[in-house]
Amino acid sequence: MKDLFHFQNKNFLVTGSSKGIGEAVAHDLLDLGANVWGVSRTNTFNLERSGADRFGFIPADLSNPSDRSAISESGPEQYDGIFLNAGASGSIKPFHLVNEAELRDLFELNFYAPYLLIQDLYKKKKIRPGCSIVVNTAHGAFFQPAASSAYTGAKGALNGAFRSVAADMAKRKIRVNFIAFGYVDTELLRKNNVPEETKALAPLGVPAPSEITGGAIYLLSPASRWLSGTTILASAGLGLKQVPML
Secondary structure (H helix, E strand, O other), rough: OOOOOOOOOEEEEOOOOOOOHHHHHHHHHHHHOOOEEEEEOOOOOOOOOOHHEEEEEOOOOOHHHHHHHHHOOOOOOOOEEEEEOOOOOOOOOHHHHHHHHHHHHHHHHHHHHHHHHHHHHHOOOEEEEEEEEEEEHHHHHHOOOOOOOHHHHHHHHHHHHHHHHHHHHHOOOOOOEEEEOOOOOHHHHOOOOOOOOHHHHOOOOOOHHHHOOHHHHHEEHHHHHOOOEEEEEEOOOOHOOOOOOO
């Protein structure tokens, strides 16, 4: 089991590491003995916990091409694992109220930025053969809720594109898997003022970020070395109540 969940001295990149799920996953990796490079626009990562000496901060806006290039020039020689977590949900609104600028922004942050970052890292041989790439997609990419067409569209595109990327990278034993979260008690969820009756659709409740990291850690670990193109629905059972009772 120690070999299956071996993280000691391995190198990981986490985007959107300053808060929420990204910060929680980064802390778990540090607790497991890994070296972590975190990417975010501002560094609010809690360095008071153990392992802070193995955390490196890379300031970057993933939608900026020069910043993406700087990421590939920073950090270790190669990464053993990458958690593509950064993204944005936009405003909850029906599709006829979404303007073109909002639509393009969401695709820029949720699709183009992670796609082009991985492309750049791959070309510069920063992704070690056998590396695990975990993509934070969304429950909404599979169970499309109302008033979320721009967000779920961008996440759906991300999911489809990276399944093809997984096939391209398989020759180097690089695997690409997905984790689809439901409602998590983050700043983003609170900002969108999701009604309590909507959150109640998750029968297991709404977890804190630190309570929902297990799936991502598993996919980043050697225990998942035979998985690629697989999605873990870490949604607290949200999909169980999508269809009304007969």
